[in-house]
Amino acid sequence: MRKLYFLVPGTTQKFGGGGLWAQIKILDLAKQICAAQLVTYRQQEANFPFLDHLLKNSEPDEAIFIISWGFDIPKLIAKLKHYHVIYQAHSTGYNFTVPSRIPIITVSRNTMGYWGQKSPNSLIYYLPNHISDEFYNRGEIRDIDVLVQVRKSSQYLLKQLVPELRQHCRLELLEGYVEDLAALFNRSKIYLYDSAEYWAVNHLTEGFGLPPLEALACGCQVFSSVNSALADYLDPGFNCYKIAQYSLQYDVKKILSVLHSNENYVSSESFLAPYRTENLLKRLQIIFTEINSFFDQQKFLQADIDDLTQTQLIKLWFQQRLSKLTTKLKSTV
Known part of the structure; x- marks a missing residue:
């Protein structure tokens, strides 16, 4: 090797x-x-x-x-x-x-x-x-009702949803680097993550979206966008909740309902296993x-498969159209 x-x-x-x-x-x-x-x-x-x-x-x-x-x-x-x-x-x-x-x-x-x-x-x-081994549900007291990821968050989340939620619960903003993120997730009941707007503005995609998965591993209920790679593992209604669902008041009611249920998310080992060390x-x-x-x-091989270059795609498009036209003409004769 x-x-x-x-x-x-x-x-x-x-x-x-x-x-x-x-x-x-x-x-x-x-x-x-x-x-x-x-x-x-x-x-x-x-x-x-x-x-x-x-x-x-x-x-x-x-x-x-x-x-x-x-x-x-x-x-x-x-x-x-x-x-x-x-x-x-x-x-x-x-x-x-x-x-x-x-x-x-x-x-x-x-x-x-x-x-x-x-x-x-x-x-x-x-x-x-x-997902490192320190991300697991430690069964500790959760003194943060709602934890919010500031970086990459949408204007809706920060300017509308957060101010509204502050009136009803203990909310903490995650604004910078945290030495022990697993400990913070274990103190939190609900975690909010909304990155769709950020990636759209930058014309890029969410590469993986590690924080929501780490939060789930620690027993947080997660409200998240499901753009790009987040859709790999997030399943609204089953292991998470979709955020920014049509109406601010709908979001607030749903989040408070989950909060008052006082239930932690229980992740199965099979769900987390693909991301663990073994x-x-x-x-x-x-x-x-x-x-x-x-x-x-x-060094002994020849790269002899045509790449899908723009020129090759145009050539294939014309060949496809010509083939369809030829077939149509034959059928009319």
Whole structure:
């Protein structure tokens, strides 16, 4: 197995967010299977190798570089054109293409479907994000009625729903980084998350949506949007409630009704199992073994399947129309 280098722009606060934490979690799992290391490429840091320095002493066939930062992907693909590369795809909508020589690992089925259409000749795999073991229902007293995710939230949630709910219950805003998010979820009865507007404004998609799943694991009742990857695991009426349902008053009544029922969400182990360590290690082993084998064979193979380029699509469209026209003309003779 070749050594894996997980590329991130940096690890300091300005690069912090779900994408960085998700990559670090997968890196920690990968270390249990093979040699793996974090590498920065924008910001030089004392604790990690810097990509430009690393490439000066790297043989192209000895390692695999895993790239994931959406806006940087085209530049990284060009920079690493002589090296083995994996694209770990989170959000979609960046409007770049990935050559078929680069396998794609997707963190959601929504993203897998996107790349299955956009890059049909690539090796494509599904590896969901990791729910750490600390996210479970601890059975503690819940002194927060409603916990609200501020980042990525809609104007409706922050400007209309939150002020209304404040009049009826103990509501807390989650505005920044929290050291122990699992503890906060275990103090909360209901968790609100509404990211559809944020991603629509930025013309991107929710890559995975880890917080609602972590909240469910901790026993929170979840009210959430179900855009993009959230639809992978959220099932309104069964394991969550849809937020922003037609009317502010409808939302308020539903949330207060669930709050007054005083029932915690009970998640089954089978529901959470695909996102836990044991299952992800099994998937990682299979995925990395197959990709490593693919790279062993790649130098002997010819990429001879036509890509769905814009030119190819136009050609196929005209061929399809011509075929239909020919069939129609024959039927009238």
